[in-house]
Amino acid sequence: MSALLEVRNLATEFGAKLGLRAVNDVSFRLERGKVLGLVGESGSGKSVTGFSIMGLLDRPGRVVDGQILFDGTDLATLSDAEMRRLRGKRIAMVFQDPMMTLNPVLTVGTQMIEAVRAHDPVSKDVARQRSRDALGLVGIPSPDERLSAYPHEFSGGMRQRVAIAIALLHHPDLIIADEPTTALDVTIQSQIISEFQKLAEQSNTAVIWITHDLAIVSRLADDIAVMYAGRLVETGSVEEVLGDPRHPYTRGLIMSVPSQNHRGEPLRQIPGMTPAINRLPPGCSFRTRCEQATDACAAMPDLMSEGSRAFRCFHPVARIDA
Amino acid sequence: MAISLIRRLIQALFVILAMTVIVFIGVSVIGNPVDILINPDANQAERLRVIAHYGLDQPLWKQYLLFLQGLTHGDFGDSFVYGRPALGLILERLPATLELAISALLIAIVIGLPLGLYAGLYPNRLSSRIIMSGSILGFSLPTFWVGLMLIMVFSVELRWLPTNGRGVTAEFLGAQWSFLTKDGLVHLLLPAFNLALFKTSLILRLTRAGVQEVLPQDYIKFARAKGLPERRIIFVHVLKNLMIPLVTIIGLEFGSLIAFSVVTESIFAWPGMGKLIIDSINLLDRPVIVAYLMMMVLLFVTLNFLIDVCYTLLDPRVRLDARA
Numbered sequence: 001m002s003a004l005l006e007v008r009n010l011a012t013e014f015g016a017k018l019g020l021r022a023v024n025d026v027s028f029r030l031e032r033g034k035v036l037g038l039v040g041e042s043g044s045g046k047s048v049t050g051f052s053i054m055g056l057l058d059r060p061g062r063v064v065d066g067q068i069l070f071d072g073t074d075l076a077t078l079s080d081a082e083m084r085r086l087r088g089k090r091i092a093m094v095f096q097d098p099m100m101t102l103n104p105v106l107t108v109g110t111q112m113i114e115a116v117r118a119h120d121p122v123s124k125d126v127a128r129q130r131s132r133d134a135l136g137l138v139g140i141p142s143p144d145e146r147l148s149a150y151p152h153e154f155s156g157g158m159r160q161r162v163a164i165a166i167a168l169l170h171h172p173d174l175i176i177a178d179e180p181t182t183a184l185d186v187t188i189q190s191q192i193i194s195e196f197q198k199l200a201e202q203s204n205t206a207v208i209w210i211t212h213d214l215a216i217v218s219r220l221a222d223d224i225a226v227m228y229a230g231r232l233v234e235t236g237s238v239e240e241v242l243g244d245p246r247h248p249y250t251r252g253l254i255m256s257v258p259s260q261n262h263r264g265e266p267l268r269q270i271p272g273m274t275p276a277i278n279r280l281p282p283g284c285s286f287r288t289r290c291e292q293a294t295d296a297c298a299a300m301p302d303l304m305s306e307g308s309r310a311f312r313c314f315h316p317v318a319r320i321d322a
Numbered sequence: 323m324a325i326s327l328i329r330r331l332i333q334a335l336f337v338i339l340a341m342t343v344i345v346f347i348g349v350s351v352i353g354n355p356v357d358i359l360i361n362p363d364a365n366q367a368e369r370l371r372v373i374a375h376y377g378l379d380q381p382l383w384k385q386y387l388l389f390l391q392g393l394t395h396g397d398f399g400d401s402f403v404y405g406r407p408a409l410g411l412i413l414e415r416l417p418a419t420l421e422l423a424i425s426a427l428l429i430a431i432v433i434g435l436p437l438g439l440y441a442g443l444y445p446n447r448l449s450s451r452i453i454m455s456g457s458i459l460g461f462s463l464p465t466f467w468v469g470l471m472l473i474m475v476f477s478v479e480l481r482w483l484p485t486n487g488r489g490v491t492a493e494f495l496g497a498q499w500s501f502l503t504k505d506g507l508v509h510l511l512l513p514a515f516n517l518a519l520f521k522t523s524l525i526l527r528l529t530r531a532g533v534q535e536v537l538p539q540d541y542i543k544f545a546r547a548k549g550l551p552e553r554r555i556i557f558v559h560v561l562k563n564l565m566i567p568l569v570t571i572i573g574l575e576f577g578s579l580i581a582f583s584v585v586t587e588s589i590f591a592w593p594g595m596g597k598l599i600i601d602s603i604n605l606l607d608r609p610v611i612v613a614y615l616m617m618m619v620l621l622f623v624t625l626n627f628l629i630d631v632c633y634t635l636l637d638p639r640v641r642l643d644a645r646a
Contacts, residue, residue, distance in 0.1 A: 086549070105562045
């Protein structure tokens with residue numbers, strides 16, 4: 001079975017002249033109906049990867065290298081008009097902050113109907129019906145009335161449901177979810193996640209779930225890709241990577257989850273901070289924070305495959321010590 | 323909604339009442355109209371007769387109460403100079419000023435809004451930079467100088483447009499209007515453009531700043547993620563958010579266009595209220611000055627009220643009720 005999305009050696013740069021690489025040599029593949037967890041700290045390039053696929057990078061950001069093969073076509077070579085026809089129709093996106101994603105001066109109905117009609121030449125009434133059904137699907141009570149309400153009349157969780165309903169309007173093949181639960185309460189988080197899971201399964205939609213929360217990934221994702229300073233450092237199935245991490249950074253992330261710690265002990269953390277992308281050390285970007293770094297790490301390690309998984313480290317971790 | 327409307331109306335009445343006091347006292351201290359009105363050769367008996375005729379022999383508070391009493395039936399007193407009701411004099415001139423101000427505002431919106439939108443959407447293009455530099459000129463060149471230059475170029479050198487006056491007018495709703503005849507329109511063009519110049523730059527810069535503020539918002543990115551055509555993003559998503567600050571400014575600026583069109587009206591000999599008030603100030607024609615100032619107070623109070631109503635229509639997050 002060929003992959004729905006195959007990203008090959010993606011590189012994205014910001015900065016007018018200097019060319020700051022926010023995403024460097026990122027490759028992964030995603031099959032229909034699968035969920036990929038794209039994990040990393042703030043500034044690791046995970047959101048930029050998502051926006052690169054959507055073709056929605058803020059200027060002067062641009063894809064400078066690599067291919068984004070979506071169902072066989074390279075998105076990086078498509079014109080703006082072709083890309084627009086794809087966005088919202090076959091690839092949809094849900095954003096991080098539901099308080100900001102809906103236009104405050106337009107009703108929810110207007111914003112849904114226009115999304116339907118952007119891709120399907122249907123009448124307003126039909127579009128309204130489809131919008132109402134979509135709202136019902138994501139669990140919004142009395143959807144008919146809610147269509148004429150403004151975003152500020154919804155709570156954060158409800159707004160995120162609206163955003164998800166909009167993303168699902170055209171039954172896309174791929175949804176990129178950029179930390180869609182980060183700004184929400186824990187209880188709402190769970191509801192949104194299970195809602196997502198259910199809907200993705202029903203319509204065989206592939207999902208890239210961008211997050212820094214390993215707990216969500218372990219619940220939701222089939223595969224995981226860990227990013228650090230713009231590069232992938234470890235990829236593989238969730239069981240393999242979270243159960244038995246190879247890269248010291250992945251292990252550090254797992255150990256930092258509070259439930260992995262014992263009561264009374266100080267919380268474990270990865271020492272130091274993510275380096276700024278314009279001040280990366282030569283060689284392995286993580287070596288300044290890594291306990292196992294040696295002189296060999298002054299050269300950039302390649303992604304080394306081990307069965308279906310891969311990691312970028314000369315000194316892979318053997319087993320997690322529980 | 324109804325309760326807050328009534329509350330605002332009562333507030334407005336108090337503002338107007340307070341203004342009558344300020345205006346009345348202010349006008350009383352700037353000079354004695356008797357010195358200008360009365361022929362210096364007149365004898366003492368004649369002087370006293372005139373003073374008594376205008377009620378100027380009464381103490382100030384009594385004059386004020388008499389003035390208030392007049393106000394209750396729309397009487398601002400007779401002009402010292404023309405000997406006719408002051409309000410009538412002003413209302414007679416109102417259409418001229420009104421059509422000048424409205425034309426100027428329309429020109430400012432029609433030119434300023436699209437150019438500002440363009441400069442905001444494509445800030446790095448050369449044409450945008452030229453537009454923005456041009457708007458600085460519009461801001462900083464003095465109105466009277468631009469007016470004189472316009473007359474020199476278009477009237478004196480090119481002989482395309484007339485230099486002054488309203489031209490042929492036509493009657494509509496019981497008033498004389500220039501914009502209804504071709505000749506009147508030709509006369510209106512230069513003064514309207516002159517008055518519009520500053521406002522055009524203002525609207526242009528405001529629009530551009532608004533676009534640049536709205537464009538990086540998440541909801542614009544989300545609109546793109548929905549695959550909406552760029553046209554709809556700009557003209558619905560961006561523009562509707564822009565309208566909120568723009569309506570405030572346009573409303574207030576319309577008031578100032580009417581109130582401060584004095585310079586343009588003087589240069590183009592446009593027989594509007596601005597010219598009347600300048601003449602009246604020179605002659606210390608108290609009733610006309612007071613009536614004019616009261617009209618302006620009323621105008622601004624009304625405009626502010628209308629702006630508030632527009633707000634609630636444009637911005638669903640604002641409700642009049644929510645304001646204390």
